[in-house]
Every structure is written in structure tokens, then in C-alpha cells.
Amino acid sequence: MFILILFVCSNWDVIMDADTLQEGEEQPMRNCAPPSDSEAPVGILAPSLPLLRNHTTPEPTGRHDFVSVDEDQISSLDPSGDTKVELHSDAGPSSKLDSEETDSPSCQRSVSTPPSGREDVPTDPDQSDSGEFVVTMLAKAKLEEQGIGVKGRSSPLIEAGIQEASALASHRDEDVTADSWRQHRKHVFVLSEAGKPIYSRYGSEEALSSTMGVMMALVSFVQSGDNIIRSVYTEEHTVVFLQKGPLVLVCVSSSCQSEQQLRGELLYVYYQIISMLTQASISRIFEHKKNYDLRRLLAGSEKILDGLLNLVDSDPSFLLAAVHCLPLVSSLRDSLSQILQKAITPNLVFSILIAKNQLLTIVQEKTVIEDVRLEPADVHLLLNLIGASSAFQAGEIWTPICLPLFNPDCYFYAYISYLDPPECTVCLLLLSTDKEAFYAVAECKRKIEEAMTAQNSLSLIAKAQSYSVSQVGVSDLRHFMYKPFDVPDNYRQLTQFTSPEMEAPYCSDEEKMRLLDLYRYMHSRIHSTSRPLKLIYHVAEKETLLAWVTSKFELYTCFNPLVTKACAITAITKLLRWIKKEEDRLFIRYPPKYSTTPNPSKSSKSSKSEQQDSADNGLSLL
């Protein structure tokens, strides 16, 4: 009997829960994620081979890329993958000149950190084969190698899956055995603890059910040793695992993003699922029935997850865990806020105005804002929901929605309506805790519409647009992202960032992505768990980047390649001065509040319990 063992190749590493990692991990996630669920204590890798056998029973194939190892070999492995993570995450965007400066004494990194990928290429063909095995099994998910369908013998399950998928649109019917499928930059899979497929970014879930079974086998194998699998590094791919309640999320990425960043993205996927179903109902469902097919409840929502993953790849808001609002003359923004502030009804808690998929203004119920603030991630999920579906463009929508970071177990009821049909660029979103409040909330929309017509707001909003970096007046500066932290005068407000349009040479999608990749690389260095940096000066092939984090802000800048360090520093001083001058236009500064709680003595705790009620009687999913 062959046993799948993964811990023997030299050119890839399985990273487990080591203390150092766990501590560090939360740092970059600070702004977008609550502490992760309690994770199993660090333990020595004590594999239970019989358990693994239960989960994967590959047939003897005679291929030597199945490696069998006895227990001694495994337990002798050092589970602390700390240094290995560092080594591999450094294989970031390769640069010919990579110099950096840091004012952080804790950083003793040598100036040149060569991308290490090349040096790890194994010379031993056997090792290379076994490494290749993992790549094919996980990253490339080759079906034949799972013991279910050995080459030449296709499983009926797989065929059925493919046929079914062909009825669906676009990339759902991708052939999962094709090379083009494997070459996708980033795969995301969601499965249940029973190994049932829930979502795949590319290809149909049915066709991938055995692949997902293998993923689950890996998870439970490591779990059986009181440990948690966090990631697998191969030459070309990073495989990141995230376990949240009864769901397992897996990302297979060939991008150069860090493990922390990829895990953050998986967390967004998880939150988007929660926003549709709530954490409580998901737990309840799987408590009742371990092998429940969650796709029944997510049917029709794949587009929302697809949209989220595309947005995560193309919009730096997710990376920065901050919201990008549309620049607007502060007097106009204030008048819009006041319009929202006046159109209220009992149990209304958030009034949000969106234009061109960016935030215009957001007004909150008083008692709500005192206790909690709206988290950027919740806003991202709302923006994605609205952007991902054209279903909102007709009529007025009334739908339950959960804001996972606000409260993962309860629903709000969202009223969504575009104010400028048929163009559909300005969208109004009103959140109530009362599921019966549609007519009252729709009345608020009428008031808002009337007031906006009276003030000619729509045509003024239509003129609003993002700005050009040339307005800053710094010649070598090509692009930047600036995220201020909580400072006294915007304490407890939505975390925001500002960034100009991407202009030449970042016009094509490829170039935009390349710049974002560079930013992601800088971000991963700044937020590195083992050696966080405060300042990086990075000379890349076609541009020079400077990232700087202080107690007040986080800043990423991109300059012409020939800029000097002195020039860049001067430019940043000028840029910061410009942002200070323009901040009333670039950010939502003083969002007003309103009070809609009928009884002023009610705190938001009681309004939360109302939500609990409405969630209970509103959507009991079983």
C-alpha cells in the first residue's frame, strides 16, 4: 500500500504552526481581520498514518513519485518552517538591483537578497520527481494522480462533472485537465470539512471533487498530529490553507504574493460567504449534516465570489485593508451626507452612497458608531456585491446581508437602488435591522432622491472623478498609495486610503498588474512577520519604488527608474504636503451621524439583539 507523504523533498516545505509564525501573522492582518480562531497548540509532528490511509487510498500505480516514508523519518522533521517561509517569500519580483534602506534596528537583512528560487533547483532527479508530484497533485491538481482516475481510466464521476459543467457559462466549464487551467495565476478552492467541494474559481466543482478530496486529506493528516497545515511551497506555486469553522479554503498561487497576503485574500472569500449565509447558519448546517452540499445555498452566488477574487487581484483596497473614496469637493460631500442624515426611519443603521463603485459618503446611526466602527472589509464586501451583479440595476432590491466583521451571525436588511437609471453609476445602500422595513426605507430613498434633485447633486457627482498624479506637481512621481492611520481627529472612522489613477506607463492590464505586484512585494516586505521593515527603497527594472510606514501613515510610491534617493525623499515630502492640503477632498473627513433608535436609552447592544431576533425569524436556513 502506498502512502502519500509530503515531507521529504528538499525543494519544498510544509509550513506548520510554529509559535513565531502565529504571533507574527496577525500583524499585517491587524486592520482587516479579527484574531483567527483558536488554533491548535504547537506540537511535534506526530503523524498518524492509518488516518491518512482512510482519507486517501491511492492505488498502487507503480509511479515512483509516490513516496513512502516510515514514521521515524517524519517525526524527525523539524516542523518549524520559519526560515523556510522567509527564504521562499523572498523570491518576489526579481529585480536586478535590489537595494534597501531601513531605519528599523531589528532588521539585519543583508542589502542584497537574491531571489532564491533558482538556487533551490534540485539536481537529484528523484527529488525533483517527488517535488513534481506535489506540484501536480495540489497546485496543478492532476486528476489521474489521485488514485481515482489513473491515466487512461477516467472516472465516471469526473466525466459527469464535466458534462454538467458545460451547461454553465464561461470558466466554469473549463477543462480541469488542460494546461490552460493549470496556468491560472491564482486558484481558490473552498471545501467543507467532509471534503465536499463548495467553490472553485476556475473549472466546475464536480470535476474537481477528487482534487478537493486530496486537499482535505492533507488538512486532516496534519490535523491528526495536533497541528495545522498552513502552506506548501513548491518551485512555482504557493499553496495556502485556511480553516474557518467547517470550511477549508485553499489558494494555489503562482503570483509572488506572500503567504500572509494570500491568507488575507482567503479570509475575504470566507467573509463573502459569511455575508451571504452568516457564520451561525453555516455552523448549524454542518452540525446537522456533516456532508451537506453548501453549493445548494450558494447557487447563483458564484459570480459574487468570482467578482471578489477579480477585485482582490486588481484593487489595492484589499491589500491595504482600507477604503478608497471618490475625491469630492468637501462642500458637496457634506451636503450629500446631510441629505442622508435627514432621510431616516427607525432601525436604519447605515446610509451609504456609492458612485462608480467608490464610496461617496457613509452616515451611521449614532449608537452604532459609538460601539463599533464599520470595518473596511465589510465595505469591500458591500461594494463587491453591488459591483458584481447587474441584478441591482432594475427596481429596488431588498435583501438580507451579513456584515461579517460587524457581526458574523446576524443579518442586516439592505435596500439597494440606483439613483440614476439607466446609467446606473450612483447607488444608494440603506441598511436596516428590521426585515419588515422595506416600505419605510424606500420612503427614505424618495426623500433622498428629492433632495438630490433639488440640489442638482447627480450632475455634480457625475463630474467627480479620480485625480491624476500630475496634480501633485512632482515630476518623477508616477503613482502612489497613501493610507493614514487612526489619528485623533479621525479616530474610530473608516480606514481609508487615497491613490491617483494609474497612468502611462501603467495603461494596459498587464502593466497595472505588474505595478500592483510590485506594491504587493513592498507590502509583504514591510509587513514581513520575521523582519518587518519601516522603509524600503527598491530599484526595480522599470521603476523605483519607495515604501514607508510610520505611526501616522503607510505610503507606497512609484518613481521613474532614474530617480535618485535624495530626489525621492524630497518628492515624498512634497507629496505629503500636497495630501495634507487636499485631505478634505480626498477623504471622508467628518461623517455625520443620526439617531434612529426609537428609545434613546437603547444602546447598540439592544439593537444588536434586535438583529439577532430578526436573523432568527428571518432566515432560518434549515
Add this chain to the structure above:
Amino acid sequence: MALRELKVCLLGDTGVGKTSIVWRFVEDSFDPNINPTIGASFMTKTVQYQNELHKFLIWDTAGQERFRALAPMYYRGSAAAVIVYDITKEDSFQTLKNWVKELRQHGPPNIVVAIAGNKCDLSDAREVSEKDAKDYAESIHAIFVETSAKNAININEVFTEISKRIPVVDAAGGSSAKSIKLGRQVSESRKTCC
């Protein structure tokens, strides 16, 4: 001319064409690539019926299972329900029967039920025979039409039939109170249901 507001909800399996029917009725347009409805979508259209104006308050509900539990919110207080199935999908006809059962048990007692067999332009792929559906509709005293939102067949007729079947307003205004004072009715029923 008297104006009556009639709350109508559309129910049925996902993908049978509820939204398309509403779009055809309200905007007289058709989009083959619409996205699944999220939650429910509210639209209105006023049409003349004899010497009255009927303002249809249409709740186009999402057919996906996760929104199923929300349906009572939309059919409660409805004057009529249009239950839609896809003539090319036997399953959707079974779902329709479940909806009829649910309306019988929990819906308003005098609700007018209309059954719409949509996608009748695809009769080559038909799985539900017109006769079976018609017999079933008669057995439950429902309006029955085969429709095509794509080719605008019988869409307006569904709503005209509903207008016909809605009880005439008597002098006391008993039934008009029912259909107009939506807000009050909603809050009343809330006490009992929630």
C-alpha cells in the same frame, strides 16, 4: 378614475424567468444574460383595467434556495401570486407544486394564483406538457398561461387575468383596504408571525 394598488409576488425555481417576465411587463425589454436576483426586487407598473387603474406592486423574488425562507415576507398581504416554471424543466414544475402547497398553508386566504409556464418559445425542448400543467392549474383553480418573456407572448395577459380575478371593490371598501394599506397589514402580521 379609481386607483387600486395590487401587491403581486413572483415565485418559482431559480432560472425559470421570473425577472424576465417582470422586465417584459414593466419595461418591455428582454436581456438574455441577466444575473440571478438577489433577495427580491420591487417594481411597479400601473395599467388601466375597465374603469380602474391598477397599480401593480410587484415583488420579484429570488429563486435560490438561500432566499427561500424570506418568501413569506413577500407573499404575505399579496393580492396575487404568479408562480413561474420553465416548460423545459420538469424539476421547476415540481417546485411550483411546492409553492402552491406553501401558499395554501401560509399564504393569504384569498390570494389569486397564476401559473406561468415560461420559455414557451423553446417548445422543442419541452419537458412539461401543456395539458398536464393546465389540468393541474384547473384542479387548484389557478390562472394558467404559457408565456415567453423573450418573445413577449402572453406576458401582459397574465396580469390582465389577475386584474379580472381580483374581487371588485365593494362600497364598504373591504378588499381595497386589504390591498392598499400595506404598511399596516405588514406590521399587524408581524406580531403574529415573528
